[in-house]
Amino acid sequence: MVDFAHELDGVHEPVCVIWGDRDHLAPPAVVETYRGLSSTRSNLEIQIVAGAVHGFMMRSRPTTFHADAFALAMTRALAILLGLKKSSPDHNGQETLGRHV
Helix, strand or coil, X not given: CHHHHHHHCCCCCCEEEEEECCCCCCCHHHHHHHHHHHHHCCCEEEEEECCCXXXXXXXXXXXXXXXXXXXXXXXXXHHHHHHHHHCCECCCCCECCCCCC
């Protein structure tokens, strides 16, 4: 996952990365890389949820689902989308999601 850190170059919209502290795909080196990025990029938010594993959003998998991590992820995603909606009027003065091409 460290290999994907460069994908954030040029991204100016808000980004929230949420991991569980027991996520086997996000070992400490990966988490520290992204934490370092978040200290230099004001649009990058890193959240580490205690007790959550990889796949914490999957409600159909009781062994991985983590209700607190799920709630945090949904809350942050909706807040980011609402923020983007408020900052992106379309050509008719209507608010829309997404970028204009």
